[in-house]
Amino acid sequence: MKNRLVTSPLLIIVCLLVLLGGCSSVSAPANSATEAGKPESTAEPKKGGTITIGYMDEPDTLDMYKSANLAAAMVGSEIGARLFYYDPKTQDVKPYLAESYTISEDWKTWTFQLQSGVVFHDGTPLTAAIYKQTIERALDPETASPLGEYLFGAIQSIDAPDDKTLIFHLKKPSAQLLTNLWEPAVTQPVSLAAIEKMGADYGRNPVGVGPWKFDSWKTGESITLVRNEGYQWGNASVKNQGPPLADKLVYKFIKDSQTMIAALESGSIDIAANVSAKEMKKYKESNEVTVLERMKWGSSFLEMNTENEILQDIQVRRAVNMAINKDAIVKGVLLGEGEIAHSPLPSSLFGYDPASAEYDYKYNVEEARKLLDAAGWTVNAQGIREKDGKPLAVELLSWDAWTRTSQLIQGLLKEIGMDVKIINLDAATVVDVAGKGSFDMALMNYTDNDPNALSLFLHSSQIGSLNHSRVHNKELDALLEKGSATLDKDERKKIYAEIQRLVVDQAYWVPLYVEKEFFLVNNRVQGVTLEPMYGFGLQDSWVKD
């Protein structure tokens, strides 16, 4: 008996060492590949093969007008096409399914000429009437489209006088509508004939006009798309305007992040989507894997309830802005892989004001303390400030993705004598609770392709909804309305510059950071790019072997 007790732990340790030894050598290939020399990139693009993408979520439905799910939009963007595409270099929308377009002088009548020869995967030709039906369906309350109103709400009525001409009559001028029309997935035309034929099953048998055709959906496992041989209407953003080169495109749902990396290493997938900065860093030097990165189209911020007794004082809000060391948060939370947010708009979005880097609040604890002193908050024996016997104490709503950020903020605000209690909820509850205004501070983020997203968060009409800070500022309301109704690019830019200056000055939020997204691509697949906002550019990609 005594003997067994001695040998067993020893054996366990030996076994563990053997196992760990086997395990630790696994991460070696990336390094050894670096030493082996550069990958060949001279090979000619060729047809065939399968591109497999690992993604952590499964779409709810592929009926784009019934979903607000990012996984669905990503797959849907390959199955469908839209009126415009976005050119990040010029920040312009450019023709895709719309050959050309004109906008009337009052900015309220928009006329599009559709490309001819575009056909759906089921052989139905794309006509202006189908586009009209698509949008009317999205706006029909019976469809219960989560994004329909947000995307097309500005449209009063639609005409389709002939197969190629599509006319929107707007309730009021809307710059955002133009942006929405390049949204990669959710403004694509859908064939009502196909929807009628499939009925409730349409969401699992979608029909579009895009480069990839839906093939199959194995629940919990994968979605497979095949090349649309008839695709000839690719846009000018890509070299290959015909059918894609690879035969198949497979999306595999892998929820566990470590499994995702293992699947990439083993060759089971070619692209690992949305990997963490920590994982990404291991592949920076790799010759077998290419790292792709994209600045998120949205930012992360701390919102303050301006109706709160403590936070209604602009001096306190400014002090909070100065006490938060964003640089430390970017380093600590994002491992340095991200940008400091200077204004409520991310630098990737149209309308971002570069001057905000100059005029935003700089980290300055001394100045913050002075502001609080001047506002009448004095430090008590516990190091917490007080005013009229009431402590400078607030609650901060947070969810699991914010754990480290909220803790850092708690520590930083302690420095100026502010007591922060972190309340952890889930994301949907934070949105709900904050919407009702029963909170002090909350961490929040958004993703959008138009600066008018700020209307959702800061226009007084949105109090009770996404205007959590309960901002009621007439000047800001007027600017936001003007910004959403101005189609002239330069003029619009100026309006958003004013908006950003005003929001920063009023310190409703503490803009925190803009995250980066990382994607790992096995060099077996060449030519993969990232689309603006979300999704992959696969039109010029091909499989090497």
Next chain:
Amino acid sequence: MAQYLWNRLAAGLLVVFGISVFTFALVHMIPGDPVRMMLGQKATQEQVEQVREQMGLNKPLVEQYATYVTGIVQGDFGTSLKTGQPVLKEITNRFPATVKIAVSAILIAIVVGIALGMVAAKYKDTIVDRAVLTLATLGVSIPGYWLGLLLMLLFAVKWKWFPIAGGTGFKDLVLPAVTLGVYASTIICRLTRSGMLEVLSQDYIRSARAKGIDETIILFRHAFRNVMIPVVTVVGLQMASLLGGAVLIEQVFSWPGIGTLAIDAIFSRDFPMIQGTTLFMGIVYVSVNIVIDLLYGFIDPRIDVSQQKAGA
């Protein structure tokens, strides 16, 4: 016998009813609004209210529960909030994958567990016995999640023998089935070993040996049959819990079974799906247990199930 079966079924129904009440209550206690989650940030408050009404989520809880139970009795487990598909359809879509992995894991566990257990008993207190026991201790103490990742790194990443998240074919089955089988096999191994040691020291075995009967026959025919009862119990219990979805392992291997379905449902606050999967797992667990109880009588005729009180 029939009376016993009825009693067991009644007790099983009571358990299932308990599970349904409990999960229903629990699910509604989780903070988070499933409708807001589904429609996203940008949907208007009116839309959220409208959908909530459509789905009956604004009704009193008792009424919601009554509707739910009435549905279940009619074979309607509700509709998934996420996909809009019937819950039962999604569950039956995923269940074969779980059965596949559970059966394979149990087969591995039975073969490996019994073999190792018998070898250890036969060579008691030798190096062989100690090695087996050490392996068994390791097997039972290594977290399945970790073992799964380890096997994946070795056999899929390093040696590329098996794919990862490839589907549900034979090659895809090996790693998750082995991972799951390890735990069950260690329990079976220990039970077999201790049971065998006890039986092997009994008089009738000594008599058999004295008569010069072949050792293999003694081991398998005379001794092993008497060890089977505890082994069958454990196999049954393991089978029941594996059929309920090996949640973590399915997640690690992206196996499209009931386990990943349940996790997904929890993360998307898909109330009907969480209730449906939990209830389904409960029904499977209870049913397998009843079957195991009935099996005892066949394995060991000395056990007369009809003489036992219900629920025993």
